Amino acid sequence: EMAVLRRSFEGFSDALLVCDGADRVIFSNPRYHRLFSSSPGPDAIQGWPFEHLARMALTQGLLTQLTGTADIDDLLSHRMAERRALVGRRQDELVIGGRWFRRVEERIPATPGGDLPGGAIVTAYSDITDLKDAQAALEQTKAIAEQNAARLSAAVEAIPGGFMMMDEDLNYLIWNRRYAAIGGATDEIIRAHGNARETFRFQARRGDYD
DSSP: OHHHHHHHHHTOSSEEEEEETTSBEEEEOHHHHHHTTTSOOTTTTTTOBHHHHHHHHHHTTOEEOOSSOOOHHHHHHHHHHHHHHOOSEEEEEEEETTEEEEEEEEEEOOOTTSSOTTOEEEEEEEEOHHHHHHHHHHHHHHHHHHHHHHHHHHHHHTSSSOOEEEOTTOBEEEEOHHHHHGGGOOHHHHHHHOBHHHHHHHHHHHTTTO
16 A cells, blocks of 8 residues: 555655654655755655754755744744644745745654554645746736726826716716716716616606706
8 A cells, every 4th residue: 555655656746755753754756856956865865854854955045934034943943843733734835946835734643553653744845836926927917907097097087077988888987076076966876876877867866857
């Protein structure tokens, strides 16, 4: 069973590291070694304490933790405290080698008499750089659109007379306060009805045209 799992993990697209209950390495896949290229090789890494690997990555500046400190000892202390307190699953985001990763860690309960009598901690790193870049581009596009909308609104408001634009279904698109005041309407009435036809009907029922 363990051999089957190892073969499956070998080709896993995420970087994987599995440590035993004492937090010593029992498995790492090729993707892990490509991500942490300065770590010991696949055979040599067996039995290594996770703390030593974490210190190596921090010392070489490969791993950027989002904890508000740059002190390696503080970062390592924070990281190991997270590991010791881990119950079930947790995830966070961090930068490794200039790229964004989602890190998911899960503590596997001990299975007396099984392959993991002392339990294990599985750590997976998923590259989310493209997702982050897409989110940043979307946020930038949204910010530009909001800025352009604000400029258009200010320009329309600066027009001396009443101004209004609507679509072919008579839905209001944009207007200024001077237009809203024409004929007894208000900005609130126009926003509430959203359509010129409905606004005129409301004003007719109210008696504005009597």
